[in-house]
Amino acid sequence: MAWVAQHLSVFLFLFLAILLFTGYPVAFVLGGIAIFFGAVGMAFGVFEPMMFFNLLPRIWGGIAANPILVAVPMFIFMGTVLERSGVANDLLHALQVLTRRVPGGLAMSVTLMGTIMAATTGIVGASVVMLTLVALPAMMQRGYQKELAVGTIASAGTLGILIPPSIMLVIMGDLLQVSVGTLFAAAVLPGLLLSFLYLAYICAISFYKPELAPPLPPEVGPKTAAEFWAMIGKSFVPPTFLIVLVLGSIFGGWATPTEAAGVGAAGALLLAWYNGRLSLKELNRMIESAALTNALVFFIFFGATLFAFVFRALGGDDIVTEVLKLLGLDTGWEILLFVMGLVFLLGFFFDWIEICLIVLPVFAPVLKGIDFGPHLGEGGAIVFLTWFIILMSVNLQTSFLTPPFGFTLFYMKGTVPPSITMAHIYRGIIPFVVLQLIGLVVAIAFPELALWLPRKVGFLN
Amino acid sequence: MERLLAASAAIERALYRLSMAAGWLFVACTVVIVFDVLTRKFGFQLPGMGSTRLQELEWHLHTALFCFWLGTAYLKNAHVRIDILVARTAPRRLAWIELLGVLLFALPYCLVAIYFSYDFFHTAWQYNESSDSATGLPWRWIPKGIISIGLMLLLAAVISVGLRLVVYLWGPERLRRAAAFAGARAQP
Numbered sequence: 066m067a068w069v070a071q072h073l074s075v076f077l078f079l080f081l082a083i084l085l086f087t088g089y090p091v092a093f094v095l096g097g098i099a100i101f102f103g104a105v106g107m108a109f110g111v112f113e114p115m116m117f118f119n120l121l122p123r124i125w126g127g128i129a130a131n132p133i134l135v136a137v138p139m140f141i142f143m144g145t146v147l148e149r150s151g152v153a154n155d156l157l158h159a160l161q162v163l164t165r166r167v168p169g170g171l172a173m174s175v176t177l178m179g180t181i182m183a184a185t186t187g188i189v190g191a192s193v194v195m196l197t198l199v200a201l202p203a204m205m206q207r208g209y210q211k212e213l214a215v216g217t218i219a220s221a222g223t224l225g226i227l228i229p230p231s232i233m234l235v236i237m238g239d240l241l242q243v244s245v246g247t248l249f250a251a252a253v254l255p256g257l258l259l260s261f262l263y264l265a266y267i268c269a270i271s272f273y274k275p276e277l278a279p280p281l282p283p284e285v286g287p288k289t290a291a292e293f294w295a296m297i298g299k300s301f302v303p304p305t306f307l308i309v310l311v312l313g314s315i316f317g318g319w320a321t322p323t324e325a326a327g328v329g330a331a332g333a334l335l336l337a338w339y340n341g342r343l344s345l346k347e348l349n350r351m352i353e354s355a356a357l358t359n360a361l362v363f364f365i366f367f368g369a370t371l372f373a374f375v376f377r378a379l380g381g382d383d384i385v386t387e388v389l390k391l392l393g394l395d396t397g398w399e400i401l402l403f404v405m406g407l408v409f410l411l412g413f414f415f416d417w418i419e420i421c422l423i424v425l426p427v428f429a430p431v432l433k434g435i436d437f438g439p440h441l442g443e444g445g446a447i448v449f450l451t452w453f454i455i456l457m458s459v460n461l462q463t464s465f466l467t468p469p470f471g472f473t474l475f476y477m478k479g480t481v482p483p484s485i486t487m488a489h490i491y492r493g494i495i496p497f498v499v500l501q502l503i504g505l506v507v508a509i510a511f512p513e514l515a516l517w518l519p520r521k522v523g524f525l526n
Numbered sequence: 527m528e529r530l531l532a533a534s535a536a537i538e539r540a541l542y543r544l545s546m547a548a549g550w551l552f553v554a555c556t557v558v559i560v561f562d563v564l565t566r567k568f569g570f571q572l573p574g575m576g577s578t579r580l581q582e583l584e585w586h587l588h589t590a591l592f593c594f595w596l597g598t599a600y601l602k603n604a605h606v607r608i609d610i611l612v613a614r615t616a617p618r619r620l621a622w623i624e625l626l627g628v629l630l631f632a633l634p635y636c637l638v639a640i641y642f643s644y645d646f647f648h649t650a651w652q653y654n655e656s657s658d659s660a661t662g663l664p665w666r667w668i669p670k671g672i673i674s675i676g677l678m679l680l681l682a683a684v685i686s687v688g689l690r691l692v693v694y695l696w697g698p699e700r701l702r703r704a705a706a707f708a709g710a711r712a713q714p
Contacts, residue, residue: 085608086608086610086611086612087612087623087627088607088608088609088611088612088620089623089624089627089631090605090606090607091605091606091607091608092606093605093627093631093635094627094631096631096635096639097627097631097632097634097635098631100634100635101630101634117638117642118642118645118646120638120639120642121639121642121645121673122646124643124673125670125673128589129585129589129673130585130589130669131585132584134585134588135559135584135585135588138552138588138591138592139555139556139559142552142556320563323559323584324559324563326559327555327556327558327559327560327563327584328560328563330552330556330559331556331559331560334553334556349546349549352546352549352550352552352553353546353549355549355552356545356548356549356591356595356598357595357599357602357604358604359591359592359595360592360595360596360598360599360604360605361599361604361605361606363592363596364592364596364599364605365605365606367596367639368635371635371639414608414610415608416606419606469610470608470610
């Protein structure tokens with residue numbers, strides 16, 4: 066019996082793993098199972114009823130009275146408004162014109178657009194829905210191979226949560242106590258690297274197999290130079306304005322991420338109003354969509370907070386250390402690669418919120434003690450955590466795309482025409498997941514990819 | 527059975543209206559942040575509206591924003607589900623799973639959380655707790671109370687879903703269609 070009492074945290078984890086697959090909302094399963102195991106713990110005398118009281122101070126201090134997390138609803142709101150502001154259509158058209166002579170030009174313009182939109186929005190849903198609605202019909206009309214079309218859109222849309230601003234970086238920074246500004250700076254180059262890998266792949270495959278990506282007819286595009294520049298101005302000024310407003314103010318040290326998010330939301334509202342998309346009815350729809358996404362994120366916080374607390378109270382931390390030792394993992398590299406492998410595998414079934422909120426608290430004590438020494442250069446623990454979070458983020462990019470449960474795939478499934486099946490989508494994302502893993506390996510091998518920019522702007526000194 | 531269904535629908539309508547009204551806090555929060563940034567940049571402030579207060583107001587609004595939507599998000603089926611293993615399960619069995627989830631996970635969680643959150647609010651109320659900062663906002667029991675209210679609204683949503691499931695599983699044929707747990711697994 067004593068053995069059971071000592072290993073309750075293991076059972077807690079096993080039960081969670083099984084019960085999550087009932088399809089009942091994750092947050093309720095996390096919370097409900099924690100209460101159940103708290104009660105079992107009481108029966109074994111290793112848990113006190115009053116310990117549940119800790120739930121409230123934790124919700125309060127960790128979620129509510131947390132100025133950093135105010136950035137999350139603001140970035141969600143900004144992304145949702147932008148999605149419906151009509152900025153995307155102009156931008157895609159301009160990019161199409163610019164890339165019309167390159168092999169796979171239309172697909173490349175989608176990736177470029179995903180990259181630019183990613184720098185203006187912190188969520189994935191907005192970019193993916195926007196790209197699918199705007200770009201997929203154009204690609205189908207041109208006779209693109211379906212797999213290539215959906216793979217391009219899915220991967221480009223997913224960049225939204227890696228390239229700053231990003232609510233994922235806000236949440237991971239909050240969990241591991243790294244400043245959000247540092248993480249935003251660190252994520253820029255890895256994000257651009259992925260974008261570059263996608264572009265290179267699309268260009269190469271379109272060059273060798275032109276039938277997959279037929280070029281645009283040359284008559285597309287403006288006739289005169291004046292028209293051309295008017296188009297460029299109309300389409301590039303709004304996103305540039307938002308990027309400078311949000312990222313510029315953070316990297317320049319003028320605003321906290323929360324302030325930048327609020328100002329960005331105001332900017333997005335202005336753009337929507339300028340484009341004539343801001344009726345009362347439309348604003349209500351934006352609010353509803355943003356509020357539901359926001360509630361989804363924070364409700365998992367609610368459940369995971371109680372879960373992590375009960376897990377720890379039942380001795381989970383020691384068990385994690387023990388399990389790592391049992392598996393023979395004790396050097397920093399072994400633990401890092403183990404966590405990366407685990408996150409990749411979990412990504413097939415879970416999405417980033419659960420992975421961040423369940424895995425990070427469990428491994429945080431172990432991670433904070435890791436020293437990578439010369440591989441990371443100067444700076445100590447904070448440098449490691451910054452690098453680690455960026456690796457997590459690149460790795461989690463795959464979780465959006467890997468079947469059967471990928472957030473991006475769900476957003477797409479709801480938006481694509483019926484002629485595109487799940488099989489097309491699954492086949493389409495494979496090369497892009499491989500590219501993401503290549504990006505991850507590069508970021509592991511060359512930490513400066515993540516660390517150079519934050520050092521440069523003075524965030525890591 | 528008609529009454530159960532009507533009660534469920536009434537809860538749903540009331541929650542949705544309340545949530546939509548609270549949704550405007552997105553706009554309010556945007557305005558507060560912009561106002562705070564501008565006043566600080568230009569170095570003036572209105573009496574009683576210093577930066578500390580505004581920044582506290584921001585997270586008060588943020589708290590209300592997610593609290594007032596927890597329940598509605600369940601009714602709109604927005605909460606994340608891992609539904610790959612049950613994707614092809616028959617609707618009736620899904621309703622059973624959902625009902626068990628309501629009884630075993632959602633209700634205990636809501637009840638425990640409400641009990642302690644009320645306690646948490648009550649202490650703040652008794653001592654008329656205000657901000658730790660001298661220049662901060664008074665009445666800290668308001669955001670603490672909002673957490674409690676949010677959990678109660680969540681409980682109301684859980685009850686609404688539970689009632690509908692009961693009608694769906696045991697009600698007369700003509701009501702079942704209306705009671706079908708519409709949101710369940712229909713969308714991501």
